[in-house]
Structure formats: structure tokens, C-alpha cells
Amino acid sequence: MVSLQSIDHYEFKEILGTGAFSEVRLAEDQRNPGSFVAIKCIRKKYLSKSQNSECAIKEAESRKESLNNEIEVLRRLRHPNIVRLFDVLEDAECYYLVMELVTGGELFDRIVQKGSYTERDASALIRQVLLATEYMHSQGVVHRDLKPENLLYFSPADDSKIMVSDFGLSKIENNESIMATACGTPGYVAPEVLSVNEGSSGYGKEVDCWAIGVIAYILLCGYPPFYDENDHELFRQIRMAEYEFDSPYWDNISDSAKDFISHLLQKDPKKRYSCVQALEHPWIASNTALDRDLYPFVSEQIRKNFLAVKRWKKAYNATTVLHLLRRLQLNKSNSTVEKSTNSADSLSTFTFDEDKLTEIQCQQLKSISIDKQDKLPPKLQTSSSSPSSLSSPTHPSEIKPFSFNNVTNEIENIEKNDNNTT
Numbered sequence: 001m002v003s004l005q006s007i008d009h010y011e012f013k014e015i016l017g018t019g020a021f022s023e024v025r026l027a028e029d030q031r032n033p034g035s036f037v038a039i040k041c042i043r044k045k046y047l048s049k050s051q052n053s054e055c056a057i058k059e060a061e062s063r064k065e066s067l068n069n070e071i072e073v074l075r076r077l078r079h080p081n082i083v084r085l086f087d088v089l090e091d092a093e094c095y096y097l098v099m100e101l102v103t104g105g106e107l108f109d110r111i112v113q114k115g116s117y118t119e120r121d122a123s124a125l126i127r128q129v130l131l132a133t134e135y136m137h138s139q140g141v142v143h144r145d146l147k148p149e150n151l152l153y154f155s156p157a158d159d160s161k162i163m164v165s166d167f168g169l170s171k172i173e174n175n176e177s178i179m180a181t182a183c184g185t186p187g188y189v190a191p192e193v194l195s196v197n198e199g200s201s202g203y204g205k206e207v208d209c210w211a212i213g214v215i216a217y218i219l220l221c222g223y224p225p226f227y228d229e230n231d232h233e234l235f236r237q238i239r240m241a242e243y244e245f246d247s248p249y250w251d252n253i254s255d256s257a258k259d260f261i262s263h264l265l266q267k268d269p270k271k272r273y274s275c276v277q278a279l280e281h282p283w284i285a286s287n288t289a290l291d292r293d294l295y296p297f298v299s300e301q302i303r304k305n306f307l308a309v310k311r312w313k314k315a316y317n318a319t320t321v322l323h324l325l326r327r328l329q330l331n332k333s334n335s336t337v338e339k340s341t342n343s344a345d346s347l348s349t350f351t352f353d354e355d356k357l358t359e360i361q362c363q364q365l366k367s368i369s370i371d372k373q374d375k376l377p378p379k380l381q382t383s384s385s386s387p388s389s390l391s392s393p394t395h396p397s398e399i400k401p402f403s404f405n406n407v408t409n410e411i412e413n414i415e416k417n418d419n420n421t422t
Contacts, residue, residue, distance in 0.1 A: 007089045007096050010039060021046040021063065026101070037086060040097040042067060047095075066168060067095070073170045076139050081132035083152070083165045104153025104160045108306050111219075112299045119257060122219040123289035125151075128162040129212055130284065134275035136164075137205045145169040146211035147188045148218065148306070173205060186231070187224050188214045191239045191267050206269035209278065213264025217243070220253050220294065222301025225265065241267035249297070256281075256288035 013026040013036075022042045029035040047064040074085035074097075084100040104110065107125070111117055129151065136143060143164070150166040169183050184193060190210035192203040217225045225243035228234040237243070243265060245258050260283040266272040273281070282288040 005087060005089055007091055010037070010098070012039070036101050038099045038101045040099060042095045042097070044093060044095065070167050070170070071097070073141050073167045073172060076141060076172075077136065079132055079135045081128050081161060081163055082135070083163050102152045102154055102163050102165065104155045104157070107148045107151040107153070107162070108302050110153055112302055112307065114295065116293050117295040117298060118293055119220065119254060119290040122216065123283055125162055125219060126212065126216050127279065127284050129164065129215065130275050130279050132164045133208050133212065134279065137208070137275060140173050142171050142173050142205045143167065143169070143208050144171060145184050146208055146215065147185050148215055186234065187226055189238065190269070191241065192269050194235050194239055203269065206272050209264055209272055209275060212278070213261050216261050216264065220257060220298070221249050222298040223305050239267070241265055252292055252294070254283070254288060254290045256283040260284070
């Protein structure tokens, strides 16, 4: 698994990111001055049991298995639109994954910075993702967690290519085993993944094509095709492939784009477009994508529906978020009667990098129910319990935006109250 090269060849610079079990550092290759890489440093002590409890042993084994799987997958892949693993090194304390340095930032951040954005831009982006995913599938790899946060720009240049990253949930597909683990990010997960615990025979690479369909939908309107406050309703929408091209928000989008998305958001994986078929669709292969500027509406929706939530998630250490939001929810529960009775089954409140949380913390975070204005806005929907909503449904563009300042102030007030009581 590990190269015989020495980590001493690299001079570590600033920290690019941190987690509970690892950190990512900028590093310069001393054998080639001016050549920089990103090195993920995984502490070995977190890959071995620290206690004799069954839970601790399983967590350590799971982390080690996940690391080995990610390394095996990345070593298979060499594609211009996939972040490359150069080497795996170790010393007494850490394993080091020497990765290609990607400096252009996340997809959504770049879109809102552009100033102009068209359907053709979205088509070009999706084409690159399809090329990378088609290559993955040809190598027997299923990503299983394709989403905008895992699509990065290689450089700050205006014409920079897109890079697919984060293979922590990826899987090597073979004839000896089937994929039957319910994993991924809610909102992007395919119908067949939600059926793995209901007697289904598992799923395959088609789940990545579904996720690309969801991404394409968001790139053209700025809000997700599937969303609901109640997780069971969200998953019902996904299982039924129940989504709409809402008017007037999709009126200026080409029929070709809608047809392309419809072939990817196909409930039956056998009828769903493969990456090869999607690459041959006129919206990708021909000139059917429109050149009309979508920037004002799409950028506004992305800021409101995605970037505000990302700011909040990055602002707090995950364990602090867990501690404070649990109390925040308790305070709100006294004045809020209508809350989901299935919060223990919740999977869609927030998705955190597993590297930043223990398995137990992840499950606790997933059980938190946040007030409506603090979550991603739902898609066009009606409520059976509200007659007025039947005649006047609420669209994502009309939902009150996520307010980072409001949540910050509320959490600070809770902390002050806690300090006063203690």
C-alpha cells in the first residue's frame, strides 16, 4: 500500500484543511522546486483501536477500510478531470496521501463570482463531469457521492477545467459482490439506493448518472429537484422520481436541457441514460444549449440555497455545532408544535465529512431537526394540512433565505444563558 519514498522530500507549508483524524497541507517537492502538491496526513492512531470496546474497534476498522478503499480507487484512476493521487507515504505517526493540488475553488463559488452564466456554460460543465464519470465506470469504479461540493476548479483561470474529488464513498464494482450500502448525500441519492433495505438486489454505476442529473438540474435553476422538510417525503419524491420544471423558473430553459435531465432522472436504472448515452445527447454533443444569461436568478438561488448553509457549516467546529444545536432545538420545541416525529431517522439535516466526526457524532447530528428558515428551501410543494397552500404553493425563490447572522446570534444567546445558569 505504501511507497518506499520518504516524506522528507516534501517541505510542508500552510494547512489547507483539518479534520478530526487528518489534515491537508500544502507542500513543495524539494526534488522539483516550485512544484506543489496537497498532502493529506492521516494519523495512524486513529486507524487502530484506542479502547477495547466493540464500538471503538469497529470505528477504527471502518476508518482503515475506508482509507484502503480510497487509495485503491485513486490508484486506478488517471484522468484530466479527476484529482490524482501521486503517492502514498508513511512514517511512524502518519500515512500521507500525496495529491494533485487543485486551487480553483468549488463549483458554486465560481458560478456566483462569474458575473455571467448561461445554459451553454452548464452544458460544458456537465460534459466534463460525464467524461470523468464515464472513465471511472470503465475502470470499474462507482463514485457514489457526486455532488457540487465535490466538483472543483483546477485553477483560478477563467477557462479552468473541472475536477472530480472526494472518493471516500467510492466503490470498485466487480462480479463477486454487489453494492448494497445505503450511502451518499440526501438529495443526490438515486431511488435504488433508498431501496437497498427493502429487499432490492443492490445497485450499480447508474447511481452516478442519477446524481449528474440532479447536478444538471441545480445548475440551470439554483435549487434542487427534490426537497422536503420531512425526510420520508423527500425519499418518496426520489423513489417516484417526482420533480417538475416549474414555471416561470424554467420557461427560459431549452427543451433540449429538460429532455437531457429527464433521461438521467429516470426512476428505472435500466432505462436511465448511461454516461456514454448522455455524452451523445444534443444538449451535450450539439449546439442546442441556449446562450441566454441565467446569472441573476441562478446565482441568487445558489447563494440562498447552498452557499449560506456552507458558510454556517464552516464557521463552527462540528462538535460545538452538535452541542449548541441540540440545545437550540430544545428551546424551539416548546413553541413549535408541528415537528417531524421521525427525526431519529433523519438523514438530510446536514451532511458532514465523516473525517471530521466520529460515527456516533454523525448519527447525532443527523437526528437534529432545524427550523424551516434555517434549512435548504423546499421545491414547489403543497401541504395536505394547509388548505391555503393548495392554492398558493411556495416556491424556493420565495422562501426566506438562510440567515447566518440570525443563527449566529441565537447560538450566542444560548451560550450566554448557559453561562448565566452555570
